Amino acid sequence: MRSRYEPRLFFISLAAGLAFTFLMPLPNSMLSVVPWGAGLTLGPFIMVLTGAVLALIYRRAIDYNRLMAMVMAAFFVLYVGIQIFSCPYFHWVGKRLGKTAMERMAKGKDKNDRLLALWLKPRVLYPKKKPAKACLLEGYKEGLGRREGVKK
Amino acid sequence: MSIKGLATYDMDRDYYHNLEQGPRFTGEIPPWKTQPAFPFLGHTLNSPLGIPAGLLLDSKWIKLYAQLGYDILVYKTVRSRQYPVHPWPNCLFVRTPMLSPRDLPHRVVAPRNWEPPSPRQVTITNSFGMPSLEPPDWQEDVERALDHLRKGQVIIVSGVGTFEDSEERLVQDFVRVSSMIKETGVPVVELNFSCPNTAEGEGVIYTDPPLAGRIAREVRKVLEDTPVLIKVGLLLGRELKGLMKALAPWVQGIVGINSVSLSVVDEGGQPALGPERTTSGVCGWAIRQCGLAFAKEALAIKEVEKYDLAICGCGGVTHPSHVEEYLNLGVQAVFTCTGAMFNPYLALEYKGVVGSSAVPV
Numbered sequence: 001m002r003s004r005y006e007p008r009l010f011f012i013s014l015a016a017g018l019a020f021t022f023l024m025p026l027p028n029s030m031l032s033v034v035p036w037g038a039g040l041t042l043g044p045f046i047m048v049l050t051g052a053v054l055a056l057i058y059r060r061a062i063d064y065n066r067l068m069a070m071v072m073a074a075f076f077v078l079y080v081g082i083q084i085f086s087c088p089y090f091h092w093v094g095k096r097l098g099k100t101a102m103e104r105m106a107k108g109k110d111k112n113d114r115l116l117a118l119w120l121k122p123r124v125l126y127p128k129k130k131p132a133k134a135c136l137l138e139g140y141k142e143g144l145g146r147r148e149g150v151k152k
Numbered sequence: 153m154s155i156k157g158l159a160t161y162d163m164d165r166d167y168y169h170n171l172e173q174g175p176r177f178t179g180e181i182p183p184w185k186t187q188p189a190f191p192f193l194g195h196t197l198n199s200p201l202g203i204p205a206g207l208l209l210d211s212k213w214i215k216l217y218a219q220l221g222y223d224i225l226v227y228k229t230v231r232s233r234q235y236p237v238h239p240w241p242n243c244l245f246v247r248t249p250m251l252s253p254r255d256l257p258h259r260v261v262a263p264r265n266w267e268p269p270s271p272r273q274v275t276i277t278n279s280f281g282m283p284s285l286e287p288p289d290w291q292e293d294v295e296r297a298l299d300h301l302r303k304g305q306v307i308i309v310s311g312v313g314t315f316e317d318s319e320e321r322l323v324q325d326f327v328r329v330s331s332m333i334k335e336t337g338v339p340v341v342e343l344n345f346s347c348p349n350t351a352e353g354e355g356v357i358y359t360d361p362p363l364a365g366r367i368a369r370e371v372r373k374v375l376e377d378t379p380v381l382i383k384v385g386l387l388l389g390r391e392l393k394g395l396m397k398a399l400a401p402w403v404q405g406i407v408g409i410n411s412v413s414l415s416v417v418d419e420g421g422q423p424a425l426g427p428e429r430t431t432s433g434v435c436g437w438a439i440r441q442c443g444l445a446f447a448k449e450a451l452a453i454k455e456v457e458k459y460d461l462a463i464c465g466c467g468g469v470t471h472p473s474h475v476e477e478y479l480n481l482g483v484q485a486v487f488t489c490t491g492a493m494f495n496p497y498l499a500l501e502y503k504g505v506v507g508s509s510a511v512p513v
Contacts, residue, residue, distance in 0.1 A: 109460055
């Protein structure tokens with residue numbers, strides 16, 4: 001059974017996932033308290049979750065399998081796409097995060113960069129092989145004003 | 153007694169003599185009460201008056217000046233390795249009018265056989281090059297110094313990295329010396345980013361905000377919550393703003409100014425400290441306007457940018473009224489080095505324990 005609802009529900013799910021992916025890492029967002037990059041990793045999953053919930057709500061009016069197939073396909077595209085193609089975006093996000101952290105520490109009593117410390121702690125999984133997170137971290141360090149290895 | 157004879161640091165003898173035999177002081181120390189009331193970096197002090205890195209060569213010096221009522225005592229800058237002092241002479245009187253911060257002279261004269269008219273008007277040039285004992289020796293001595301404090305007093309240890317061939321190694325050495333200082337248990341660490349007697353490398357870090365920020369950030373990682381002060385030289389305007397922006401996220405305060413690096417010549421126009429040292433730090437009475445200008449600008453930048461930074465004033469404080477002059481600007485603490493060297497009772501005069509008869513100059 002096909003219905004006019006499926007594309008609409010798919011796009012709603014996709015929008016939720018994209019919003020979570022691209023907006024969450026922005027400064028002053030949840031990323032500040034979930035330092036390992038919630039938006040990046042969870043965005044595609046949010047999309048799937050939204051799709052599944054909508055599919056359940058509209059299960060009598062739609063082809064459930066078709067909608068979920070669309071959502072899962074989008075999940076893989078989004079997840080892989082984030083990891084591979086979005087380095088400049090995440091670098092930019094990281095840089096803004098770094099600048100925000102600098103500003104917060106400059107104006108606050110706490111002069112410890114707990115975000116970076118958490119990111120770099122061994123117990124926090126930071127897979128450097130994943131380009132998106134690597135870009136985010138690089139951008140973050142740049143935002144902090146890091147200038148490495150310059151010979152004087 | 154000659155003005156030179158009043159100094160606790162014997163200018164006619166070398167650094168090691170003063171380290172081993174000093175401080176030269178035979179006066180009486182009147183009793184005074186501790187009354188902690190001034191907040192400073194998490195401590196409550198008897199007064200906001202202290203001595204910056206330079207004069208307090210070791211724990212004996214800390215002990216004397218703590219007894220004399222100075223409440224912030226900065227242990228002379230240490231390194232992560234033994235480091236030699238510049239050859240004698242290290243201190244000479246300088247004859248100069250008050251220096252204008254925006255119009256510094258090309259050179260000043262340090263005449264032989266000349267003395268300033270009063271200890272309130274002493275301007276000297278000093279050139280030591282930040283010597284250091286081996287770390288275990290100074291660490292042990294810092295621990296001894298901690299025992300000499302009274303209630304409402306605090307010790308700060310000043311450290312500097314040694315420049316060799318790259319910024320990377322300099323940063324690492326700053327981290328190393330900071331860790332060593334932290335091991336001694338002192339509550340506050342100072343990093344010296346300005347030495348007027350080191351022409352390059354570690355002496356001019358304060359003119360390079362990215363490097364200064366990088367060092368501060370790396371040191372912050374190892375010091376965690378221990379407050380850090382940064383000692384800087386005379387900077388004004390955009391340069392000062394850039395430096396403060398780079399440092400504010402990582403440090404709790406800025407101390408300025410260090411002595412002003414100038415060409416110091418004798419009456420014949422020859423380098424007063426010998427041909428190897430054409431420039432050296434000028435400090436004391438003549439740099440007060442420079443110190444005040446720095447403090448004023450730093451406080452204005454802090455206000456505009458809303459930085460959480462303690463600004464500590466230093467330079468030219470030779471009379472109790474000069475302390476008030478700095479405090480009225482809004483600084484958190486005031487340091488006096490040359491003033492305390494030639495008038496050890498300055499803190500007790502400021503506290504009203506000893507009368508101050510002389511009129512401020």
